[in-house]
Amino acid sequence: MFLQRSAVAVVRRAARAPAIRRSLTTTVARRDASETTPATKYKAFHEIKTVDDLRGPGAAPSTVPTDLEQSTGLERLEILGKMEGVDIFDMRxxxxxxxxxxxxxxxxxxxxxxxxxxxxxxxxxxxxxxxxxxxxxxxxxxxxxxxxxxxxxxxxxADDHHDHGHGHDHHGYEExxxxxxxxxxxxx
Missing domain, CATH: 2.60.260.40 (q5lls5 like domains)
Structure with missing residues (x-):
């Protein structure tokens, strides 16, 4: 009986409330053919030589970037390696x-x-x-x-410039x- 009364009260409140409380707005993104940029060529895994090569080109304007376009550093190296079948972190x-x-x-x-x-x-x-x-x-x-x-x-x-072999690291902390x-x- 209590549930019936509360269900009726909910229906009455819903009937009085407006169906849409706020107006719906939409935005249209217009793109001109001259605004689009061609996809930037990225370097393949075997072409990576320096840290600067590990920066993605980014996405074209008004598009959502893919992982390949926006990744940098080790993440980019991992993605490029996986694309060529190389597991750089050796996760076996x-x-x-x-x-x-x-x-x-x-x-x-x-x-x-x-x-x-x-x-x-x-x-x-x-x-x-x-x-x-x-x-x-x-x-x-x-x-x-x-x-x-x-x-x-x-x-x-081999040339990581750390002071190894003396029982402490480069900050003077002894293990x-x-x-x-x-x-x-x-x-x-």
């Missing part, structure tokens, strides 16, 4: 078909100074993910759960000591 999973050993570790490619790898054990998914941190100063890391050994393979620029600092190097 790590080799989980074997247990990494000190003599034959599982290689983790990195273009940066440090890299994290998630170990799920051997055989795969035998334990929860344990994140292991590797750096250029400490490229080898062992999983505490399954014992698999991972090694960071630095593939970045805190861990238990691994007291392990013999041959066991890392």
């Amino acid at each position: 999973p790590l080799d989980a078909s074997r247990l990494g050993t000190v003599e034959d570790p599982i290689l983790v490619r990195s273009a940066g100074d440090e890299q994290y790898a998630g170990c799920t054990g051997f055989p795969a998914d035998s334990h929860n993910v344990i994140w292991l941190g590797m750096s250029r100063e400490r490229p080898v890391e062992r999983c505490p759960e399954c014992g698999s050994v991972y090694k960071m393979d630095y593939v970045g620029a 805190p000591k861990t238990f691994a600092d007291f392990v013999k190097p041959q066991y890392r």
Whole structure:
């Protein structure tokens, strides 16, 4: 009974309210043939040589840009690479078909100074993910759960002008000591 009364009240209010409370306006974008610019030729992945080559041309006036037209930097490099079938970030999973050993570790490619790898054990998914941190100063890391050994393979620029090998970065920050600092190097 209560629902019937409230439904009737809603219908009465709706009948009194105007159907359209505000006027509808439209805008028409007129484009002259002389205003349109031809599509700018972009550089292909194999033509990229400098950072300046990683700027998109932008969209033509009064059009919505595509990802290819508006992307810049690493995003543009990734899109151009995918268009030519190159996966520049190497998003393949790590080799989980074997247990990494000190003599034959599982290689983790990195273009940066440090890299994290998630170990799920051997055989795969035998334990929860344990994140292991590797750096250029400490490229080898062992999983505490399954014992698999991972090694960071630095593939970045050789002349990155960083002060590596002195146990601290270019800001004078020294990495805190861990238990691994007291392990013999041959066991890392």
